[in-house]
Amino acid sequence: MKLRKLSRGDTIALVTPASPIPAEKLEFMTGLLHDAGYRTRLMPHAMDAEQYLAGPDACRAEDLQAAFDSDEIAAVLCTRGGYGCARLFPFLNIDRMARARKMLIGFSDVTTLHVALARRGVPAVHAPMAITLNYPREPWVYESFLRVLSDDLRVPDEAPKPETVVPGIAEGPIVGGCLSLLTDTLGTPEALDTTGRILIIEAVDDPSHRVDAMLTHLINAGAIESCAGLIIGEMTRADEKHFEDIGMRPWREIVTERLAPFGKPMVIDYPFGHAKNMLTVPLGVRARLDAGRGDVTYLEGLCE
Amino acid sequence: MPSALCSDGYLAGCDAQRAEDLQRAFDDPTLAAVLCVRGGYGAARLLPRLDLDAMAASGKLFMGYSDITALHFALNLRGLPTAHSPMVVSFEHDKVPWVAESFLSVLRGGGNLSERAPAGNVLVGGTARGVVAGGCLTLMTDSLGTPHAFDGSGKIVLIEDVGEEDYRVDGNLTHLLNSGALDGARGIVVGEMTGTNERKTERETVPWQQIVSERLGGLGIPIITNYPFGHVDNMLTLPLGIEATLDADAGTLTYTSPLAYLGSE
Numbered sequence: 261m262k263l264r265k266l267s268r269g270d271t272i273a274l275v276t277p278a279s280p281i282p283a284e285k286l287e288f289m290t291g292l293l294h295d296a297g298y299r300t301r302l303m304p305h306a307m308d309a310e311q312y313l314a315g316p317d318a319c320r321a322e323d324l325q326a327a328f329d330s331d332e333i334a335a336v337l338c339t340r341g342g343y344g345c346a347r348l349f350p351f352l353n354i355d356r357m358a359r360a361r362k363m364l365i366g367f368s369d370v371t372t373l374h375v376a377l378a379r380r381g382v383p384a385v386h387a388p389m390a391i392t393l394n395y396p397r398e399p400w401v402y403e404s405f406l407r408v409l410s411d412d413l414r415v416p417d418e419a420p421k422p423e424t425v426v427p428g429i430a431e432g433p434i435v436g437g438c439l440s441l442l443t444d445t446l447g448t449p450e451a452l453d454t455t456g457r458i459l460i461i462e463a464v465d466d467p468s469h470r471v472d473a474m475l476t477h478l479i480n481a482g483a484i485e486s487c488a489g490l491i492i493g494e495m496t497r498a499d500e501k502h503f504e505d506i507g508m509r510p511w512r513e514i515v516t517e518r519l520a521p522f523g524k525p526m527v528i529d530y531p532f533g534h535a536k537n538m539l540t541v542p543l544g545v546r547a548r549l550d551a552g553r554g555d556v557t558y559l560e561g562l563c564e
Numbered sequence: 565m566p567s568a569l570c571s572d573g574y575l576a577g578c579d580a581q582r583a584e585d586l587q588r589a590f591d592d593p594t595l596a597a598v599l600c601v602r603g604g605y606g607a608a609r610l611l612p613r614l615d616l617d618a619m620a621a622s623g624k625l626f627m628g629y630s631d632i633t634a635l636h637f638a639l640n641l642r643g644l645p646t647a648h649s650p651m652v653v654s655f656e657h658d659k660v661p662w663v664a665e666s667f668l669s670v671l672r673g674g675g676n677l678s679e680r681a682p683a684g685n686v687l688v689g690g691t692a693r694g695v696v697a698g699g700c701l702t703l704m705t706d707s708l709g710t711p712h713a714f715d716g717s718g719k720i721v722l723i724e725d726v727g728e729e730d731y732r733v734d735g736n737l738t739h740l741l742n743s744g745a746l747d748g749a750r751g752i753v754v755g756e757m758t759g760t761n762e763r764k765t766e767r768e769t770v771p772w773q774q775i776v777s778e779r780l781g782g783l784g785i786p787i788i789t790n791y792p793f794g795h796v797d798n799m800l801t802l803p804l805g806i807e808a809t810l811d812a813d814a815g816t817l818t819y820t821s822p823l824a825y826l827g828s829e
Contacts, residue, residue: 263592311770312731343731346738444735447708447743469574469605473706476608480710503727506604509573 261381261544263361266299266409269487271333271382273327275388277320278369279342280309281391286339289390293337296406303327306339309372315345316420320344324373334382336410339390341368349376354450359381361560363409365389367533368464371437374543378435378457383562385409386437386460386532399538408540413558419539420531422491430489431559433544436460438533439495440470443477446518452478454487460541462493462533467501468508475518488547489527490519490526491537491556496534509554518555525551565589568601582606583613586635590619590626597671601652603630608703611638611712612623620644625671627651627704627801629794630726633699636765636804638712640697644807647671648699648793650721651683660798667743670801675819681800683815687777692751692786692810693820696802697723700794701757702732705739716740717748719820720810720817724755724794729763730770737779751786753817786812 266272271292274286290300303323317342327336349539357364358380364373365385387405388397400416407414435457436442442461444504445451463471498511515528526550532538546559571576589598611634619626620642621812626647628634636646647670650663662680670676697719698704700824704714704723708709757772773789780787788810793799808819 312734312767343735346735346742351744426621440735443706444739445742446710447713447745448739449744452711472574473605473608473702477706477710480608480611480707507574509583541718 261361261383262392263363263383263562264334265411265563266335266363269299271299271301271332272337272402273303273330273333273337274306274337274339275303275323275327275465276308276339277324277348278297278312278314278338278344279312279340279372281307281340283307286390288393289337289339292355292393292402292406296409300308301333307474311542317344318351320352320413323352324348325352325357328360333362335363335365337455338364338366338388339369340368341389342380342395343369345369345372346441349450354368355380362484365375365409368439371441372445372450374437375435375442375445375452378433378544379450379453381544383542385540385562386543387540388489388538392538394466401537401539405540408542408562409562411561413542413545413562415539415556419552420492422527422530424551425492425528426519426523426526426555428489429551430458430525430549432457432488434460435542435543436549437462439463439474440466443474446477446481446483454483456486456488458547459483459487459489459490460491460493460530460532462495462535463498464496464534465501466495467503467506468498468505468511469506471498472513472514472518479518484522484524485518485526489551491530491549492519492536493530493533494527498535525549527551527554531558573603576602578666579609583610586610587614590622590624595624597625597627599651600628600632603628603632603651605631607631607634608706616642626672630700630723631703633703634700634712636699637664637707637714638763640805641712645803647801647803649801650799653799654799657797661683663798666801670803672795674803676773676801676803678817679799681792681798684791686812686815687754687787687789688781688785689813690751690786691812692720693807694718694720694750696720696722696804696808696817699724699804701725701736702728704745705736708739708743708745714745716746719749720750720753720808721746722753722755722793724757726758726795727758729765730772733757733760733772734775735738737775741779748781749783751812752780752783753791753810754787754789755794756790756796786810788812788815791815791817800816
C-alpha cells in the first residue's frame, strides 16, 4: 500500500495524542513546515494538559481520528510522545485511519500507532516531532525530515553510518520504533508483527536491566526469530540510568549478547529516535539493509 | 546451590549456570522445596533453558516474588501451585512477627495466617472466588504474547510493583487491559506500587491509587488495594494456583483449599 502524496500547499494536522506540550514548543516545527511550503492546522485539543496526558482519552482520540477523516488534511504530525497512545485504542477506528493512507509522523510513544498501521500494511514516518526540534540538530536532521515528507527517501550523506554487528543483507519493510512501546503491544490485538520485516529498535531512559528484559520479551514472543534484519539505534541514557541495587552492563554489550546469536543482519548506533541527531525513517516501504557496509536504502517510494 | 552466589553485572552468573541450579534443585530427590534468595532481573532469560514440565511434575513448593513472577506463571500454567513469598533478601530488614509466621506456615503446608495481617482497602466492593494468580506488574506484562503469558481469566489477580513512575504503572495496566489478560478475572488484589508516589519528576506525580482506580475501577469486579504482599515493608506469603475467596468489603483474601502440594502434610 502507498500513502497519498504530500504536496506544497497541503495541510498537515498537528495532534498531541499522548503527553502535553507547551505552545511555545510548537514554534520551530510550524516555522519549518511553513517555510517548506506546507500549511498546518492545530487540532482543537492539541494544547490540552491533564497530568501526564494531553487531556482525556476521548478528546485526544477525537483529534487524531478527525485529522485522518478530514479531506482537508493531507498528513498528521504528532507534536510530542511521552505516554498515552495505547490508551486510545477503544476510542479509535484504526481501520478507517488506515484507509485514509495519510502519513502519521512521529516516534517514541507514537510507535504504538505505527505498529497498528503496519499490521494493516500502511506505511508511516518515524520522525522527530515538534518537541524534538526545540533543540538545535545537525543540518542533515532537517534535510532528512523534509526529504521524506516529499517522498525523497535518499539518506543524507552526512548522516553517520551505524556499526556492523552481524554482516549480511536483508530486504523487507521496516517496522518498529521505541522498545518499551514495542513490548507494550505484545499479546494485544495490535501486536508488533516482524515477519519478513526489518526491525528497528531504540529506547530512552530505560535502565540497562530493563533493556535486557524488553529484548528478552521480544525474544520470548518470537519477534526476533521471525524478523529479516535488525537496525538498532541508541538506548539513550541506559548506561547512566541503572538502579544501584540491581547493577548494570553497557547497553551495547546487552544488545549484542541478546540479539547477535539470531544471526540476522544487524547494525547498531543507526542515528534515529532519541539520539542527539536523528534520521527520519520511512516505515512500511521495502528497504535494503547492507549490514556489512552500514547502509540502509529504500527500494520503493512512500507515496503513490 | 553451586552458583547461587555468582555475580555478573545485574545477573547472578550466566544463564546456563542459573538455569542449571534451578533445574537441579527441582530434579534432586533429596531437596523438598526451592526458595529464591533474590529477584532483581533475569528469570525470564531462563525460560527457554528450563524443562518446565519436569519442574512442575516434581510437585515441589517454589517460593519467591518480584522477578520470580516470570517463573510462577510458567509453573502455575503447568498445574504446579507455588507461593508468592518473601525471599532471603527480604528478611535483611526487620519485619513484624506475622511476616515470618505466614512464611513458615505456608512452608509447612498450612494456612497463610492472613488474619494476623492488616486488611486491604476496598476499591470496588463485593466477593469473588477464584484461583489466585499474578505478582509483580512489570513481570506480568513482560510475559504477554509469550508461551508463558499471564492469563487472568477465572482468577483472583494479584498486582503490585516497585520503583515504577506513575505513567509506567498506567502503561503496564493498559497493556494488561489491551491484551485481554484481565478479561474474565473474578477479582483483583492490589498490593502497593512501592515508591511510585515518591518518584521525583519535573511534574507532579499522579498517585498510583488514582491510576489503579481509573484504569481498573470500571471492570465490574471486586477490587482491594494496599493488601500486604510484595514490595511493602511487611508482607504475607500468598499461595498461587489454588483457590481463595476475596471479600473486598472486608479487605480479606481467604484461601479455601488446603496447600496439598506438600503431599505428606
